[in-house]
Amino acid sequence: MTRRGIVSAGNMLVDHVHHIAHWPQPGWLVEIEHSQRGTGGAPLNVLLTLARMETGLPLAAIGLIGCDADGDYIMQMLAQHRVDGRWVQRSEGAMTSMSQVMTEPGGQRTFFHAPGANRLLDLDAFDGLHSEHKIFHLGYLLLLDSLDRPDEAYGTRSARLLAQMQQRGYRTSLDLVSRQGDPRYRPLVLPALRWLDYLVINELEAGEFTGLALRSANGALQQHLMAQAAQQLLQAGVRRRVVIHCPEGAYGLENGGDALWQPSWSLSEGEIVGSVGAGDAFCAGVLYASHEDWPLVETLQLAHACARFNLLCANAIDGARPLSELQAYIRRQPPAG
Numbered sequence: 001m002t003r004r005g006i007v008s009a010g011n012m013l014v015d016h017v018h019h020i021a022h023w024p025q026p027g028w029l030v031e032i033e034h035s036q037r038g039t040g041g042a043p044l045n046v047l048l049t050l051a052r053m054e055t056g057l058p059l060a061a062i063g064l065i066g067c068d069a070d071g072d073y074i075m076q077m078l079a080q081h082r083v084d085g086r087w088v089q090r091s092e093g094a095m096t097s098m099s100q101v102m103t104e105p106g107g108q109r110t111f112f113h114a115p116g117a118n119r120l121l122d123l124d125a126f127d128g129l130h131s132e133h134k135i136f137h138l139g140y141l142l143l144l145d146s147l148d149r150p151d152e153a154y155g156t157r158s159a160r161l162l163a164q165m166q167q168r169g170y171r172t173s174l175d176l177v178s179r180q181g182d183p184r185y186r187p188l189v190l191p192a193l194r195w196l197d198y199l200v201i202n203e204l205e206a207g208e209f210t211g212l213a214l215r216s217a218n219g220a221l222q223q224h225l226m227a228q229a230a231q232q233l234l235q236a237g238v239r240r241r242v243v244i245h246c247p248e249g250a251y252g253l254e255n256g257g258d259a260l261w262q263p264s265w266s267l268s269e270g271e272i273v274g275s276v277g278a279g280d281a282f283c284a285g286v287l288y289a290s291h292e293d294w295p296l297v298e299t300l301q302l303a304h305a306c307a308r309f310n311l312l313c314a315n316a317i318d319g320a321r322p323l324s325e326l327q328a329y330i331r332r333q334p335p336a337g
Contacts, residue, residue, distance in 0.1 A: 005058030011041035012063035013097035042139025045280030052320035139175030155191025194237030
């Protein structure tokens with residue numbers, strides 16, 4: 001059987017994105033200048049970005065949403081983008097997860113998140129998944145309460161799930177959520193790494209897991225430590241490829257030894273409309289390129305292009321461009337370094 005396509009599972013939510021002029025001091029009011037609704041969470045952001053890339057890959061979603069207006073909206077968006085939603089279940093007793101996102105000029109964002117039905121997503125939701133997709137992507141650990149629970153044999157239920165997906169023939173991929181100082185990073189992530197083919201995370205998440213200070217006290221990137229962090233993650237079990245991304249660029253490391261720092265495509269602060277879903281857009285680029293077995297340099301260039309165009313729009317997917325347009329943009333850029 002020739003496998004083709006990507007199935008993405010985990011946190012499904014609706015982002016209610018509000019633009020404000022500045023963050024108010026406690027007790028003071030600031031007006032919302034503009035609001036819009038968009039899908040959010042790793043599965044939806046990755047899948048809808050891939051759909052808008054017009055690659056022709058078969059795409060499917062797995063998750064748990066409520067029987068409410070936000071849940072209806074998610075199903076409508078999947079149908080509109082021709083993403084297979086047959087494995088998306090609906091709960092009568094829990095609301096669809098949602099976030100209120102406050103976006104300031106320059107793209108700085110603050111999230112108020114209601115986990116809702118995502119807390120209940122568990123192993124039984126995946127029993128019927130025996131598709132011909134090539135890659136299974138899961139996100140986000142530390143926000144999937146049921147899958148984050150301990151498992152006697154595998155360490156965590158998410159590790160058991162990823163093991164099951166590998167045993168069914170999928171290549172597996174994982175994304176995390178950024179939570180500074182969360183003591184659960186190592187105990188919840190470490191068991192999953194040995195069942196992973198791809199790990200795509202940002203520098204904050206990599207730092208939390210490895211204990212390396214990838215940013216100095218003044219916020220400057222410690223680029224020389226990116227390689228150490230990636231090596232730690234690969235040695236912890238990731239089978240094919242580790243990518244650590246940040247606004248300045250991305251460091252990729254492959255099991256075969258290939259390693260690369262790729263600077264990101266620059267944008268001025270005035271060009272940035274929002275950064276909601278930029279990491280997921282980057283991840284979508286990595287997943288597509290990995291699906292097609294592209295070299296590491298082309299993988300990181302595509303991922304950066306996906307993230308760059310994401311920053312030009314307020315929500316997670318409106319900035320996504322067709323693959324042909326992304327490649328044309330990349331060809332126009334001067335060589336790095």
